[in-house]
Amino acid sequence: MSSIPISLLELEDDASSCLVADDYQKKEGKWCAGCGDFGALNAVKRLLAKEQLKPEKMAFVSGIGCSSRFPHYVNAYGFHGIHGRALPIATGVKLARPDLDVFVVMGDGDCTSIGAGHWIHATRYNTNMTVLLLDNNIYGLTKNQTSPTTPQGYTSNTSPKGSVLPALDPLQATLGVSNASFVAQTADWVPAHLYATLQAAFDHKGFSFVRILQRCPKFTPDVFTENVKNPDLTELLVHEEGVNAPGLDKLFKAMREHDPKNIDEARALAQRKDLLRLGIFFKDSNLPVYDEIRAVPPVSPEEKVQRLEKEFDRYAV
Amino acid sequence: MNKSTTIDAAVHAVREHTVEIITNSGEGAQKCAQIFGQTCAKMGNGVWTVEIIPAEIEPPHHTVTSTSGNIIRFGTEKITNWGDQSKLAIAFNDQVCLSRHRLNSFDDNCIILQESAWAESEDEVIRKMYAEAMEEMSSKNYRFIQVPIEEETLKVVDNPQHGKNMFALGLLAEIYNRDLAIIEKQIAHIFQKKSAKVTELNVQLVKNGMQWARDNLDFRFNVETIPAEEKRVVMNGNQAAALGAVAAGMEMCSMYPITPATSVSHELAAIIENYGGIVHQAEDEIAAAGVALGASYGGKVALTVTSGPGMALKTEFLGLAIMTEIPLVVLDVQRGGPSTGLPTKVEQSDLLSSIYGQHGDAPRVVIAPRSIEECFHSMVTARRIAETFRCVVIVLTDANLATGVQQFTRPEFDIRWQQEPVDFSPVPEGLRPYDWDPETGLSRRIIPGTPGGAHTVTGLAHDELSNVSYEPESNERGCKMRSRKLAVFQSTLMPPDVTGDQEGDLLVVGWGSTQGAIEEAVDRARKEGHKVSTCQLTFMSPLEPGLKEIFSRFKKVMTVEINYSDTVGDPYITEETRRYGQLAWLLRAHTLVDIDCWTSCPGQPLRPNDIYNSIIAKSEKGASK
Numbered sequence: 014m015s016s017i018p019i020s021l022l023e024l025e026d027d028a029s030s031c032l033v034a035d036d037y038q039k040k041e042g043k044w045c046a047g048c049g050d051f052g053a054l055n056a057v058k059r060l061l062a063k064e065q066l067k068p069e070k071m072a073f074v075s076g077i078g079c080s081s082r083f084p085h086y087v088n089a090y091g092f093h094g095i096h097g098r099a100l101p102i103a104t105g106v107k108l109a110r111p112d113l114d115v116f117v118v119m120g121d122g123d124c125t126s127i128g129a130g131h132w133i134h135a136t137r138y139n140t141n142m143t144v145l146l147l148d149n150n151i152y153g154l155t156k157n158q159t160s161p162t163t164p165q166g167y168t169s170n171t172s173p174k175g176s177v178l179p180a181l182d183p184l185q186a187t188l189g190v191s192n193a194s195f196v197a198q199t200a201d202w203v204p205a206h207l208y209a210t211l212q213a214a215f216d217h218k219g220f221s222f223v224r225i226l227q228r229c230p231k232f233t234p235d236v237f238t239e240n241v242k243n244p245d246l247t248e249l250l251v252h253e254e255g256v257n258a259p260g261l262d263k264l265f266k267a268m269r270e271h272d273p274k275n276i277d278e279a280r281a282l283a284q285r286k287d288l289l290r291l292g293i294f295f296k297d298s299n300l301p302v303y304d305e306i307r308a309v310p311p312v313s314p315e316e317k318v319q320r321l322e323k324e325f326d327r328y329a330v
Numbered sequence: 331m332n333k334s335t336t337i338d339a340a341v342h343a344v345r346e347h348t349v350e351i352i353t354n355s356g357e358g359a360q361k362c363a364q365i366f367g368q369t370c371a372k373m374g375n376g377v378w379t380v381e382i383i384p385a386e387i388e389p390p391h392h393t394v395t396s397t398s399g400n401i402i403r404f405g406t407e408k409i410t411n412w413g414d415q416s417k418l419a420i421a422f423n424d425q426v427c428l429s430r431h432r433l434n435s436f437d438d439n440c441i442i443l444q445e446s447a448w449a450e451s452e453d454e455v456i457r458k459m460y461a462e463a464m465e466e467m468s469s470k471n472y473r474f475i476q477v478p479i480e481e482e483t484l485k486v487v488d489n490p491q492h493g494k495n496m497f498a499l500g501l502l503a504e505i506y507n508r509d510l511a512i513i514e515k516q517i518a519h520i521f522q523k524k525s526a527k528v529t530e531l532n533v534q535l536v537k538n539g540m541q542w543a544r545d546n547l548d549f550r551f552n553v554e555t556i557p558a559e560e561k562r563v564v565m566n567g568n569q570a571a572a573l574g575a576v577a578a579g580m581e582m583c584s585m586y587p588i589t590p591a592t593s594v595s596h597e598l599a600a601i602i603e604n605y606g607g608i609v610h611q612a613e614d615e616i617a618a619a620g621v622a623l624g625a626s627y628g629g630k631v632a633l634t635v636t637s638g639p640g641m642a643l644k645t646e647f648l649g650l651a652i653m654t655e656i657p658l659v660v661l662d663v664q665r666g667g668p669s670t671g672l673p674t675k676v677e678q679s680d681l682l683s684s685i686y687g688q689h690g691d692a693p694r695v696v697i698a699p700r701s702i703e704e705c706f707h708s709m710v711t712a713r714r715i716a717e718t719f720r721c722v723v724i725v726l727t728d729a730n731l732a733t734g735v736q737q738f739t740r741p742e743f744d745i746r747w748q749q750e751p752v753d754f755s756p757v758p759e760g761l762r763p764y765d766w767d768p769e770t771g772l773s774r775r776i777i778p779g780t781p782g783g784a785h786t787v788t789g790l791a792h793d794e795l796s797n798v799s800y801e802p803e804s805n806e807r808g809c810k811m812r813s814r815k816l817a818v819f820q821s822t823l824m825p826p827d828v829t830g831d832q833e834g835d836l837l838v839v840g841w842g843s844t845q846g847a848i849e850e851a852v853d854r855a856r857k858e859g860h861k862v863s864t865c866q867l868t869f870m871s872p873l874e875p876g877l878k879e880i881f882s883r884f885k886k887v888m889t890v891e892i893n894y895s896d897t898v899g900d901p902y903i904t905e906e907t908r909r910y911g912q913l914a915w916l917l918r919a920h921t922l923v924d925i926d927c928w929t930s931c932p933g934q935p936l937r938p939n940d941i942y943n944s945i946i947a948k949s950e951k952g953a954s955k
Contacts, residue, residue: 039784068784074624077789084786085798090778091786092627094620095650101617105624105632106778108610109582113628113778131620134613312606314579318743320604321577328563330371330737 032065034058039088047234049201049227050080053147056208057087057116060215071114074103076128078120079154079229080147089116097128100135100144107140107304114215115142121162122152125183129161136190138303139220143211146183146222149229150236157232164236183224184283184294188276194219194300196279197256197293201227202241206249206291209258213293219302226289240289250282250292273297341550346376346405347506348413348437351498352430353422354391355384355398358495363400364735365516366499369508370402371564371737374555376409377402378846380935381733382430383674385589392456394429401435406554409736410701410846414939416440418505418551420498422479424448424463431467433934438471441549443501446476475547477501482542486535496532500539506551510536561740567705567731570738571661572597574709575633577741579748580659581607582632584621586614589673590729591637591663615640619647619660626656627787629752629777631713635661638680639670645687648722652692652812654787655764655775657716657723659709664728666933675933676729678842679893681912684724685871691809693816694722696871698842703738704868705731710747717749719815720775726870728892730843730935757783763796764811771814816872823869825876830856830863833883836949838864839925840890841913844936848890851941860949867913878921888926888948889914890941895929 037058044050061071071089075081077096084091090113094102103117124132124146135144151169152158158171161181168175187196195217199210207225214221228234240246248267251257255273262268267288271278273296282290312320349366353359360381367379382399389396403413415437421427421444430436448460464474479497480490487493496517503513514533521528565573572594575583583602585595599609607630612618615636622632636644641662651658664680666672684696695715699708705727712723757776763785765773776783785796791808793799828837829849840848845866852864863884867874881887891911896903910918914927928944930936 039786067781069779069781072628072778073786085788087786088784090784092624092654093786093788093790095646095789098616098620098647101612101620102624102627104610104617105582105584105621105626106628107624108608108621109625109628109630109632110778130613131617134617307608307610309603309606309608312604314745314748317576317579317605317748318745321573321743324573324576324601325563325740328565328569329740330368330558330562330564 032062034062037061037068037088038086040086042086043082044079045230047230048079049149049225049229050083050147052201052204052207052227053080053118053145053225054083054086056204056211057145059208060211061089063212064215066114070112071116072103072106072110073116073118074099074106075118076120076123077154078123078152080118080120081123083118097123097126098131099123100128100131103142104135104138104140104303107142108307111141111304111308117142117144119144119146120153121146121148121150121183122160125161125181125186133186133190136187136220136222137192139192139194139300140303141218141305142220143214144220144222145211146224147227148183148224149227149233150180151229151232153229153232167233167236169232182283185280187222188280188283188295192300193222193295194297195221195293196295197222198224198226199256199291200237200240201225202237203261203291205258206256206261209256210293213256217296218298219300237289246288248288248290250290250294252293254296255293256291336544337546337548339548339550341552343552343554345407345553346403346409346413347418347551347553348401348403348416349502350382350399350401350416350419350430350435351495352382352397352399352419352426353495354396354426355386356388357398357422357491359399361520362495362499363402365513365520366502366508367402367404367735368516368564369503369512370404371562372512373509374557375404375553376407377404377564377735377737378409378412379403379735380412380730383733385673392423392425392459394425394432397426397429399426399430404553406556411850411938412734412847412935414937419443420501421445422494424460428463428466431470436470436472439473440470441473441475443475443477445479447478447480449476477542482538483535486538487531493531493535496535497539497542500536500541501543503536504540504543505547505549506553510540562737563740564735564737565702566733566735567699567702567727568593568663568733569597570702570705571709571725571727574706576602576605576607577706577743577747578710578713580633580709580713581605581630582610582622582625583607583635584610584612584618584625584632585635586612586618586640588615588637588640590665590732591635591640591661593732594635594661594663615643616647619644623647623651623656623658626651626658627654627778629779631657631659631717631749633659633661635663637663637665638667641680641683641687648694649688649690649692650789651722652688652694653789655720655773655812656787657720659712659716660722660724661709662724662726663732664726666931672933674729676843676935677893677931677933678728678844678891679912679931680726681841681870681893682915684726685916691813693813694724694871695719695816695819696724696726696869698726698868698870699731700842700845700866700868701738702731702734702736706741713749714747715819719772719819721815726842728843734843752777752779754780756781762794763787764792764794766794766807766811770818771811772818820872820875823872823874825880826865826867826874828863828865828880831861832863834861834863835885836860836862836945837881837884837887838862838890838941838945839867839887839913839917840864841867841870844890844892847936847938848941850938851945854938854942855945855949860945862945862949870916873916873920877917878923881921881923881925886926886948887917887923888928889917890936890944891927891929892931892936893929894931895927
């Protein structure tokens with residue numbers, strides 16, 4: 014067991030094939046300086062390095078919008094799809110290829126507006142995938158239109174007098190769906206929490222939904238200013254089953270012990286707007302996972318032909 | 331049940347006959363017809379059956395809108411379409427009978443076996459409706475025979491709703507001298523999941539129906555049967571398409587319920603898991619396309635099944651599949667449109683939208699099977715084309731093929747029909763995701779999981795590396811390469827066959843499900859000396875080669891289609907304003923030949939006789955030119 018030469022050899026071998034975070038960067042992100050998408054990309058790269066995932070064994074699926082350029086910047090297989098439809102594509106990929114780790118990246122318009130129908134059903138399918146909602150409260154790529162998550166009263170090109178409706182809360186919506194299995198919230202200005210949350214989402218088997226709060230430097234630079242300036246306005250949800258990033262207790266005074274298995278408390282906390290809450294709201298690993306319940310054993314072409322003959326016997330005249 | 335009362339019956343020998351069973355929906359007409367059709371097929375008759383289905387599940391009974399039924403045309407030779415009017419009908423009430431009369435579905439001398447209970451109903455309203463219906467139908471020379479269907483059924487079962495159909499089957503079995511042993515086997519098969527008692531009661535009802543016919547009917551028809559030398563199967567087009575998908579090795583059917591396509595997924599849902607695949611019922615039509623595309627991206631050539639309104643919703647995803655060059659097979663079982671249109675009824679009006687219904691230039695392959703048999707084989711062809719050419723293949727069937735039942739040669743399965751295992755060998759250095767062969771536009775698809783091939787596909791304009799590119803040259807090249815594939819595929823096709831003389835006065839061109847009816851009509855015209863031939867297309871995009879040359883050999887060319895076209899002479903309609911049938915538009919643009927059309931959109935298959943009349947009218951016009 015203590016044979017030094019052999020373990021040295023192995024170490025060398027491991028070291029040569031070890032990928033670091035930057036190995037997962039394919040191209041430089043072409044987002045605006047200060048865009049929250051960079052933070053998400055960095056956290057994802059760190060996660061991939063930590064997990065040592067092979068580039069060919071991952072699929073990053075996105076829709077349309079600034080954040081949906083994400084797959085172009087990751088060293089993995091990627092599918093940059095159409096607006097609002099990342100989730101059906103990702104579902105198809107996972108059903109066909111359960112061996113792949115599937116990641117989905119959507120913006121707030123993509124997921125909660127044009128793709129809202131798919132979002133509800135994908136939550137219910139609970140297909141095993143890590144789902145990132147990059148929520149900057151605005152349509153950026155089309156240049157400053159109100160999105161469902163834009164705060165009420167916030168002005169944009171389509172709401173010059175301010176958004177007329179209360180913002181849609183993606184956490185409340187997801188937590189309301191039957192068979193939802195993982196719902197978390199994090200923020201681009203707390204990188205340690207962002208990384209730890211993505212790790213927890215990746216570790217969870219099922220539809221792991223993470224809302225990442227972020228700012229658009231062009232159109233919503235100030236949406237979270239108060240929270241960024243004053244950590245006391247943010248409450249961390251902590252639990253041994255939750256997100257536990259080292260050092261955060263020094264930054265945030267408000268901490269709440271919240272058991273992610275408690276759906277009622279999760280919904281109540283999502284509804285309360287007194288403080289901004291980051292952490293895992295809900296997690297249940299015992300719910301049906303769609304790609305698992307739909308898995309069928311492979312059948313060889315020869316066997317298929319034999320079975321087809323029997324099928325045709327039913328129609329024989 | 332006393333044999334001694336049996337009356338003498340005249341036996342009429344006929345080459346073919348058309349029968350309809352018409353009931354309220356929910357009274358089992360389909361089961362009756364299914365067994366009768368199967369029995370005819372097994373005995374060696376050619377058969378074509380057509381469902382008459384209301385759009386609702388069970389609309390109010392005893393009304394002209396509640397008609398559910400089935401038409402069975404069978405004959406000594408092969409039957410390729412539903413034919414003309416029915417010679418015999420069994421009607422469970424006067425109102426459903428009236429609805430068929432109003433559609434001109436009965437031959438002038440049709441024999442109608444009608445439920446006798448309504449004439450003397452205790453309900454005055456029903457008696458009045460009955461009297462009025464009979465009065466209206468008296469314009470024709472129908473022979474009505476009153477049959478106590480319900481009364482006789484009650485002798486065997488308590489609820490006549492579940493039994494009248496089998497009594498009716500017995501009537502048909504006796505009239506056409508069908509083999510009771512075959513019928514019994516069919517009944518046992520249909521009710522195999524129920525108790526033996528159910529089969530027994532149903533067989534008893536058939537026997538009682540036969541006995542009643544022996545006791546009361548003075549006619550029989552003999553349609554000679556010629557047992558087939560080859561192995562055959564009998565099924566409808568949706569079943570054939572579903573089995574074709576399995577034979578093609580497809581392991582993902584992603585769909586959303588829509589009439590008349592849904593039964594494809596019923597068939598698949600019942601069996602596909604035995605073949606390593608699944609049916610995924612998506613949350614909507616768009617997601618159904620998305621899941622299929624995702625699965626195809628993952629390496630399975632997936633299928634999505636839909637009808638017109640669903641095609642409209644899937645449009646954006648088809649564009650994405652074409653842009654990313656991910657193979658995808660789409661089965662569109664056409665129905666009447668636009669909008670919700672005629673959900674259960676036939677139309678051939680998705681041709682142009684299937685070929686051109688995309689923003690941007692979006693070349694794809696469109697195939698239209700012409701028979702039930704081709705519904706099976708076209709799925710195999712479609713998968714193969716989709717994969718070879720990294721493209722979208724749309725298979726256009728219609729409600730006529732979907733629910734029509736016909737027998738065909740049992741396919742001999744070929745293992746090569748199925749998808750080959752995905753090639754996961756490492757990507758050679760320098761191979762690009764869209765390494766277009768400049769000659770053909772073809773390139774190797776790199777599927778996730780392949781080492782060294784990680785790249786991101788995108789619906790944005792892209793270069794060979796799949797990098798987003800807005801460069802003018804790059805976009806031109808992408809368009810050219812995607813289009814080139816279609817031309818390469820077209821080069822593998824043969825010119826279509828011309829049935830009849832290779833030149834003449836009139837060429838009738840059809841596509842898809844109308845083949846049988848058109849050929850029958852043309853055949854009749856030819857026998858009368860008209861110089862008319864026909865040509866039936868199945869590849870709609872790209873079109874089969876040689877069309878212009880074929881058309882040049884005829885004085886006049888016209889299409890026959892089940893869709894709308896203007897008639898010159900109608901208000902505002904001139905040669906200049908006239909809108910043509912969809913195939914006519916396509917062929918005019920493709921060949922610059924002045925092609926005429928005769929189209930009709932009655933929500934039912936074309937009748938050979940109507941096509942014949944249009945042929946005669948056109949060829950006379952043509953001759954006088």
